[in-house]
Each structure stands twice: as structure tokens, then as C-alpha cells.
Amino acid sequence: MARLTRLAGLMADVALGLPRRAARYEVRKDVAVPMPDGVTLLADHYRPAGHDEPLPVVLVRVPYGRAGAFGQLFAAPLARRGFQVFMQATRGTFGSGGQFRPFTTERDDGLATVDWLRKQSWCDGRIAMAGASYFGHTQWAVAPYAEPPLTCVMPHITSANMTGRLFYEHGVPQIHTALSWSATIGRQERPGLLSSLPDPRDRSRVNRALGRLPLQAVDVAVAGAPVPFWRDFVAHAEPGDTFWQQADHDQADLSRMPPVSTVTGWWDLFLAGNLADYTALRAAGVQARLVVGPWIHGEPGELRTIAQTDAAWLGHHLNGGPAPAGAPVRVYLQQAKRWLEFETWPPPGVRETLLHLGRGERLVTRPDDEAEPSRFTYDPADPTPTVGGPLLSPPGKQADNTSVEKRDDVLVFTGPALDGDFDIAGPVSATIFVRTSLPYADVFVRLCDVDPKGVSRNVVDGIQRLDPRLSEEPGPDGVRTVHVELFPTAYRFRAGHRLRVQVSGGAFPRYARNMGTPEPFGAATEGVPCDFEVLHDTAHPSHVAVPAL
Template identity: 55%
Template sequence: MRRRRAHPLAPIGRRAVERFVGLPAGTTDYAWTRDLRTPMRDGTVLLADLYRPRGAGPLPVVLIRTPYGRRTVLGRLFAIVLARRGFQVLLQSVRGTFGSGGAFRPWTAEHEDGLDTLAWVRAQRWCDGRVATTGASYFGHTQWAVAPYADPPLVAASMHITAARVRDILAEHGVPVAINGLGWSDSIARQELPFASRLLSGFRVRRRLVAALRTRPLREADVALLGAPGVFWRDLADHNVPGDPFFDVADHHRAPLDRMPPVNMVTGWWDLFLEPQLRDVTRLQAAGVPVRITVGPWLHGASPEIREVLRSDIEWLEHHLHGGPAPAGPPVRLFLQGAGTWLDFEHWPPEGTTTEERFLAPAGRLDPAAPDAAAPSAFVFDPDDPTPVPGGPLLAPPGEQADDSALGGRADVLVFTGAPEPADLDVVGEVWATVFVRPELEHADVFVRVDDVDEHGTSRNVVEGIRRLEPSTVPAEDVEVGADGVLAVRVELFPTAYRVRAGHRLRVVVGGGAFPRFAVNLGVAGSQADAVSGRPGRVEVLHDAAHPSRLTLAVLPDAAQRTAPASSAS
């Protein structure tokens, strides 16, 4: 345990952090104690740094558990901002990272290690027994690993850009999210290198990442990218399939909620955690747990998203630990993209919406009513030339909204475009597609994307989703097999709050994959991670009275009456 004296330039750095967040200068002088040893039940010792107001007696503790380092920008960003506002913060490196003992096997040790850390914190003389938690992404999930189980309960939790069930972000409806998995494996492998080495290798990796995802077999993509096997990527290759229990230890979406503390959340419409995080909100609300969430127009970890995380955290923790006023306004705050305004609601999904349907029709039309009779449309998905789909909810740039007009010129997708909207259309809530398909192969994917086409013909993505079809998962609740053998596939798309402006057109794109976001379906039986060759497959999409393939939208009328200034969106 070492006490750290402040560097002469430290006040300048601290003020720069506060200006980045958009906060006034903090006024609390604090002591920084490094490398506190926190013992786990198996004898492993994890290291932590304590930020503590000088001269204070026992205080509540804000616990942050992270794999990304205690003295990196991200780790210290949270700790310093809170410490300068009078909070006592314990920042711990999880098992196997930045000096903590043991091996880092993502998500597998956070439940037991988190509970052991919590017990240790409460036994320290500088803790008054009250503990709250905060953090984003992985160190949001470390809170889910503890919060439902803590006894006595936590005072409050701030679980940002994260989800209770890890499997939901490793794969979407059976399809591994390949670029996020391999990209994160790389960042973890390099994160403890010296800064210059990390920076240079990062440039090289970004250039090679997409090419590495073309590796056959796919499990060797880590060697192609990193030069050696990566533990996390190999766990994905071995266990990221429906029914495998390996990641069950990181599944807290069925945890009892009777001890769950009040929860504060921030996420973004382009954040990879968005869909499962909003499901968590619905479950917390149904259980009567006080929960607030802000959803902005952000990609995972974008600077505006992190600023909102920190600003909301200060208000949340001031209320629950220092007796400050409760956060004002309704608990659900959504940024309406395309309109530049905020919408406030009491619940998620939002109250007051209606559903509208748009039907896939012949000649690439998207109509308000189903066609009576029509021949099916078809595409062929070739795993050796997977459909390149730009943008979307990725872990890092180039995610978000992108110009994907070039998709319309490819033979491996079907494009259905509606008439110009006569008035602004506010899509707010859940979105899904029901697609009737007759795939040639038993192993195939159905990918659906909804686009906004402007008056110049430029098409930009709004939401998307995918469903893997294979004998072990068909039929299912979301896939019905008709008497004629046609599959009715419900594809859950990401939720959104998005204004399609008058004169713009909705477009639905249907294909057999979205590379490099999703792992390519090779169309063969057995382990997709170990296959070395694939088969092209033809997929018929039916759109007639008996097979009404359609898009279903939650639409909010009169959104202009529910708006607020968009000042905190960036």
C-alpha cells in the first residue's frame, strides 16, 4: 500500500478532465492510496486504489471494478471526477489485469470476486457500511454480477452501456458478433503494453481486422490478427453457440430483484448494448425497482456518451449518498434522432405509441398493404463474398449511421422501398420484421435492415437485426414452419427513436448476412468456427397474401408536444 503525492501538474490535468465532462471545478482535496490488497476467497489478491477526502471519518464508498487499469485515462476519469466532489472511491483492477493476481478470463470470475470485494470494503474502518457502484461497459457488467445478490443491498448502482446477460452482446439471435469479439480480444491483448507500442500496434490491427475475419477456420482469426491465440476469442469459438452453458456464469437477467438497489443508466442508440439494456430496464420496472435511463445518439464509449455518464452519475450519487435532490424529470429520456429533440416518458417501451406495418411487395416496393398474389423474390448469399454492410451498432468506429446506398446494387440482397412519407414519421420504441423465407440450405441467416432514404436518393441505416436458421433452433418461438415448408421468421431489430422526415422514404433491405459485423454463415453443419469451406445458398422471400412479409414499427404521434432542448446530446 502506497500513498501517492500529487504531481505538480496534477491540478491542470484534473481541471482538463472536468472541462471535458463540462463540469465546474471540484473543490474537495483528496488523498490517493495505491495498491490496496483485496483478498479473494481462493487466496488470489486483487489490487485497488483508494481516493478519499482528506481528514474525513468513515464515509460511503463508490466501488468501481474494471479490467482496463487503475491509472489509465478511462479508470481515473471516473475516480477523479467523483473524488473532487467529495466521494470516496475504490477503483479495483479485476482478476488478472494490471497487477491483480490470477488469470483474466472475461466475465467468469466477477460474481464471486465482486461479492468478496464488497465484503472486504464494508469491513474497512474508512467505510461507513454504505456502498454504491458505478461504471460503464465491462465495469457496468461487474455491477450486475453483484447488485442483485448483495446482502445488505447496495445503496445505488449506475450501470451504463452494459447488460445483465453477456451472451446477448456476444451473439445476436444465434449469430456471433464477430468484429466486436475479435476487436475487443485485440484491445485486451494489447492494453498493458507501453503506450507507444500500444498505439503503433493499434494502427496495424485496425488495418488488418476485417481481413482477419475472413480467415478459415474462423477460430484462427486471432492468430491472423494478433500472431497468437487469444483466450477470449477461443472462448467465443468454443462456446458462443445456443445452449452452451459456458457463459451462464455471466447471465444475471434472471437474478432475483428483491435486493436490487435504485439504478441509473445511460446508453446510446448506436451502442452494441442497447437492445439487451432496454430489456433490463423493462424487467427492473416490472419488479418495481427505481430505474432511470437516458438514451442519446451515441456509439459505444463515444465522448458525448461518457460525458453524460459522468454528469448523471454525480447527480445520482449526490442524491443517494449525500442527501442531495432527486434527479428531476421522468425516468426515461430518449433522444429523437432526425429531429434533434428529447422525449420524456415514464416507462420503456414508451407509452402512447401505435403500430404501423409496411409490407414487402413485388418490384421492390414497400407498401402499406399486403399484395394479393406475387411470385417470390430471391437472393443468393455466397460466404466467399459476404455482403459488406457499413455502419450499425459496433464497438467502435466506423459504427453508427452510414451511407449504405451501394447495397442496393448488389445481387445478394433484396431492397424494398416505400413512397415518400407525407408527414414526419416518429418511430419510437421496438421494431421488428416478419419475413417468410424458403432457404435452400438448412443453415442460413436472415438479415434485415431499415434505411432512411432522403430526397436525393441517399440511403442511411436506422436499425437492423439478424436471425440464424439451423435445425437445432427451428422451429422456435420466433420461427414458425408452415404447412408448405415456408419459414415465418420474426427478426428483432434494434429499438430506436428516429424521425423519418416528410419526403423521405423507408427502405427494407433483406439479405443473408452483414459482414464484418456478424460472423459469416458458411451454410454447413457442425461448428461454424471450425469449418474451412462454405456453400452458397439461395433464399426465397415470399410476399403475398398467404405470406405477408412485413415491417412493424412503433410510432409516436404528436412528438412535437413532448420535446425538450437537445443541449446534452453532444
């Protein structure tokens, strides 16, 4: 058994691109940690063999199980490098007591665990936290509040703000992500050897379920039983609901954060929040490093980079090893197959370039006096579909947008062929002047790359909900000025390619369809079509702003 364990460890290190290390360690399973409310959480304790003295602890808090793939990916590789790791199952998962209500108890439980660890004879008082995605979030729930502060953290592919950046992106529920994740967590502890593995049938189940109305109980269709997270997600989406404030930590005192290392991907659904967090951390004076690669959420290349940067970050902050080399920001320039390094994010010295929507479905360099409004109708009974983009799991990333761009409910504006390569890096935004027949509507904007054969592939996009309870009233002429935050990127449009902008009223099933009424999205069953007029003359200069390198 010991030989098999070592072989498995060697294979894991090779897969993660880590130098081979054979440090011996012991694992004490099912370590009980009492919470203040009487609930007990269980953890596995990895400790270097032959060491009796107190050592620093790397805390990993995870809802997907302490053993199996997650233990092999996030605990054992660190243990083989001589670190003491404490991998804890979050409340209500894999032996830990209580109910798993995601994002609602991680601050209290995490702080209580840190306090308990510091009282153990085998802990020297220094605690780091590691992990990605949900267990990146568990770091944000603890690090700004821990006293004394943590030694360092590594919150990868996650965000300090879960409400406006992920659950309800600029007011629009991300139903595909929410239901896909509900399907995973809803069945992960079912009896059976394969219950915790990805099920290829989940994708079709989720898509079928999202086509149903109402949405409030479709979790049963994908998970076989109600999933508390989905019920919370649909019940607390209305403006003014404070339920999810406990999941947002971007308003905490970030100056109290320890040094931060973070990894994300251009196609990761957490990207926008991840980069906003990095910028805020640096503004607060926190030592921080950032890597952004060409990855979707949990892609192998992303996981390898996480493992490698974690080992270096912990070696520096816990063992006094050398500081990571190079600039603090390292990003991959897509379509150029090269990495760029910057001192800050957004990159310094970029030039904002405006792509104006012009007449004749053209992208132009300046507004056109004679451009007539462009019109379309969004019908929630036949919602505008989306392809590609940042999703929880494949298929995502870039995709052929031909089928979407042929629809009558999608406006398309295309620029001329480029004389040379055009590189952009940084935030992308849009300003769209729009008149709608209903006060409830969504504005979706997508920037695409059109190759010489005419194939249009998405680069970045964004959405903004119009809601009279939140939005400014339209002007006397009924026109609204809608600012849309698209995802950031670093991307090369190659010579001979053309830039294209889409404008539409939705992107289903990635986002919930806008029914045109104030009815909560989870309970709605009837929708009303909405007529759009997009203005793009000199008085209404609708445009997309890109950061040119």
C-alpha cells in the same frame, strides 16, 4: 506535481461538463484484497482528505487499468466531488493476480470485494457501484446478489445478458466486436508507452483476420498471441453450451436490485440489452432512470452524460442531495435534434405501423395478393457485407448503403415519399416468411432512410439464425415464419424522405458468415450457397413493424 494534478483535474471536469469542484483527496495505491481462492486483487483507494470517519464507498471494477485515462474519467472526478472511490483491477489485469478470463469470475470476485470493503474501518457499510461497458457488467455480476443490497448502481452501456444480446446475437456470433475487443485486451499490458492507446492499424488487422478461415486462431494475427476471451468465444458458441451462463444475470431476482441509473446510445452495441434491462427493472419495481443519446460506444457525449448523471445519482443516494429532475426516461429523437421524456420504456401510446413487403420492390400498407416470391442466393464465399450500424468503435452509426443495395443477394423494398415528418420511438421488429434451400441460414433485416437525393442510410437492423437444432421446423410447404428483433430507436423520417427495407442472408464482418452447415463457426472452412425465397403475399404477409409516435 500537485499543481499539475489540479490542472489536469480541472481540464477533465471541463471535458466532462462537470461543475468545477476542488475537494482535496488522497490516493492509496495497490491496496490488496484477498479472494477466497487465494488470489489477490489490487485497487487504488481515493479518500477525501481530512476525513477520519467511516464513509460510503463507490466501487469501480475495471480490466483496463486503475491509472491513466480510466482513473481520470471514472474515479478522480468523483473523488473531486467528495466521494470515496475504490477502483479495483479485475482478476488477471494490471497487477491483480490470476488469469483474465472475461465475464467468468466477476460475480465471485465482486461479491468478495464488497464483503471485504464492508469490514474496513473507513467504510460505513454503504456501497455503490459505477462504471460503463465491461465495468458496467461487473455491476450486474454483483448487484442482484449482494446481501445486504448495494445502495445504488450505475451500469452504463452494458447488458445483464451477454450471450444472446452481444456475443451471439439471436444465435449469430458478433465476430467483429469480439475480435476488435480481443485485439485491445490482448496487447493492453504489453511493455511500451503506447501499448494501452488505440492503434489505428487495429481496424485493418481485424478486417483482414476476419476474412480468413478458420477463425479459431485469428486472435494471434491481431494481438500477437492467443487471447483467452477469443478462444472461449469460438469454443462455446454451439447450441446447448452452458459455459456463458455465468455471464448472464437477467434471470436473477431483479427485485433485489438497488436504484439504477443507466446511460446508453442509439448506436451503442449494448443498446438492445440495456433497454431490455431497464424495462425488466421497472417491471420488478426497481427505481430506475434511463438516458439514450445519439452515440456510438464510448463517444465523448456519452461519457459526458455518464459523468454528469453519476455525480447527481451518487449525490442523491449517498449524500441526501436532491433527486434528479424530470421524467425517468429521456431519449434523443434523431434527425429532429430534440429530447423526449417518457415515464416508461417502451413509450406509452405508440401505434404499431406495418410496412409490408410488396411486389415491384415496394413497401405497401397491406399485403398484395399477386406478389410473387422474391429470390436471392447467399454465398458464404462472397458474404453480403454490412456498412454502419452499432459497432464497438467507429466507423459505425449511419452510412451510405448504396453499394450494398446494388448487390444481387440483397432484396430492397422502398415506400413512397412522406407527405410529412414520421416519428417512431420504441422496439422495431420484422416477420419474414422465407423458404431456404438449406436448414442452416441467417435472415438479416435493415430499415433505412432514403433522402430526396436517393441516398439510403441505415436506421436499425437485426438478424436471426435458422438452425434445425433451435428453430421450429418449416411448414409442409417448406416456409418458415421468421421473427427478427431489430434494434430499438427514436427517429424522425423527414417529409420528402422514403422508408426502405433490406432483406439479406447476412451482414459480414459484423456477424460471422453462415456457412450453411452445422460445423462450429470457428472451425468451418468450407461453405455452401443457400437459395432464399421471401414470400410476401396475403397468405405470407412479410413486414416490418415500427412504433409510430
